[in-house]
Amino acid sequence: MDTTAFLRWLQGMMTEKNASHKKRIIRFQNSQDFRRFVHEWSEMKASVSSLQSVRQMGIIQAISCPIPDDQPHRRFDGRVWVENDKRIRIHTATQRASAPDKGIPWGVSHIKAPQAWSTTTGHKIKIGVVDTGVDFSHPDLRQSLARGINLLNRSLLPHDDNGHGTHIAGTIAAANQLQGMIGVAPRSSIHPIKAFDHNGSAYVSDIILAIEWCVRNRMNIINMSFGMKTRSKALLSAVTNATNAGIIIVASSGNDGKRRAIDYPARYPQTISVGATNRLRRIAPFSNRGIYIDIYAPGDKITSAWLKGKYHEMSGTSMATSHVSGAVALLLAKQPDLSPNEVKAILRRSMQPLKGKRSPRVTGEIDIAKMLQASDR
Template sequence: MDTTVFLHWLQGAMASSEQTTPKRIIRFHQQSEYRQFIKDWSELPDGKAALKAVKQMPIIRAISCRLPVEETLARFSTGVWIEDDRRITIHAATPKSLLSEKGIPWGVQHVKAPQAWGMTTGHRIKVGVIDTGVDFSHPDLRQSLSRGINLLNRSMLPHDDNGHGTHIAGTIAAANQMQGMIGIAPRAQIYPVKAFDHNGSAFVSDIILGIDWCVRNRVNIINMSFGMKTRSKALLTAITNAYNAGIIVVASSGNDGKRRSVDYPARYPQTISVGATTRLRRVAPFTNRGTHIDIYAPGDKIISSWLRGKYHEMSGTSMATSHVSGAIALLLAYKPGLSPADIKWILKRSTQPLRGGKVQRLTGELDIMRMLQAADR
């Protein structure tokens, strides 16, 4: 492909696009062509300024920008793949406000995290939370947070303007046992990656940028408490690259109560797909389920940290996913060097049986003590 011709065409197409023009992801077949394209663009007289309107995604040799209908890209189809840069949403129900929370939340107790703390607390394990950001001033999270990144505004810290990311971070690694709550892995480090806006919405390209950042910053685990109904090859490529780099990607199955289907990216085999359970060890009515689920974890009426130092109760497969991410942090601190495939195998063979129908026999619920014992075998 002639990258110079493509570059000039793209400049013209972007100049005629408007705020309502759909965003698209353009992936280059060849790494060399992607690099040449970025180099040529940056060397144009106004190239650096124009590139600000484009998201560069080196992890998948791609860019994202607003472009007219893809038919206009047909003549370049031998050199690039094109897909819509779709919206993706967080997986949680409406929160219920609480004034305070003391001690160990029921989900943390239920999966037997406290019994494991004599052996492992997740010390120094890095958990990337691609979400709405985090409340840096929350007393239960202060010891557990690294700087992270704000992909919506690079000049700012990833401050949470929604609450969902703070809730996820609390279940994974809250550490304020004396006055507040404690999470699954209280010595793990949360790396907040703000890709979602205050409405809990993000573009696939922002998620990919978040994965890229996590790979470059060598996190051990990526928590993905979000999903969409449609497949994205670009997102799959980014997740595969993270998987091949040894990063464990944990994803929520979705909250539509579907019996034979889960959302993407949880549907990809390179992730650990998580469904939600209730206090009674039953599959929660709202959770998507079926053969794509790798493990279930508490996701119903989960209390965790919230904005302005508060606490909220939330339900959703998002909450279940954060329990599993915390458990994997405990496992990695206990047995360093396990691969994503090792971890999935250990989790799946160490679950507690669920109560209820036949389908639930295919997989079970997270049990941290059984998980650690399975890792020793």
């Protein structure tokens, strides 16, 4: 492939006037083409302002950039694939301010996390929370936060300007025994990756860059409390590469109350897909359900950390996902060499049956005591 010609074409496309530019993901089929392109682009971008908005995603040999034409492979001999860089949103059904759930929140207690703390607290397990960032000053999270990244502005810390990411982090790893709340795995480390803006919206390319950061920084778990309706080959490729690197990806199924469909990336078989239950161990009305769900967890009326040191009650499959990420952290702290497939198999054979006549018989709710027993077999 003539990467110099491709770079010139790209520059022309990006500066084309009177055209509606859309963000696209362009993937190179050949790794040598990609490396050559990155080398030439690196040398040119300082002097060509339009090329500075190109972002490279080495994990899938791709770039993202705004161009009007989504068919460059017509000119470049099928050497590149193109897809729209779609929007993706955090999964929240409802939220309201609430008093702190002092001590152990109901969901943490319900899945029997406290019974495991004498043997495992998630120590040394690194969890990449791809979300809206985190409130670094929250007293319940200060002991639990480690280095992260702000993909929207790399010169800033991944500060949360929405609240969702702080809520997720609290359920996973809050550790303030005396005054505040305790999460599922209080000695695990949260690495906040800000990929979502204050409205809870991101591009697929932001998620891919987040996954790439998690692989490079050797996360054990990635929490993905977000989703979209359409599949993305680029996102699937990133998820596959992360799973092949041994990272367990936990993803929320969505809040549409659907019986036969769940959102992506939870629908990809490489992830652990999570549905939400309530205090009665019934599937929450808002939760997607059906054969694509791997496990259910508490997601209805969950109180956790919020901005400015406060607390919020939220409902959604996002909240269920953070319970499962914490549970997997407890498991990995005991048995760090488990593969993603082995973790999923342990979860499946240790679930509590759900309540309700129409509840599935195959998939149940997470039970940490049973999960740890099953892992010893």
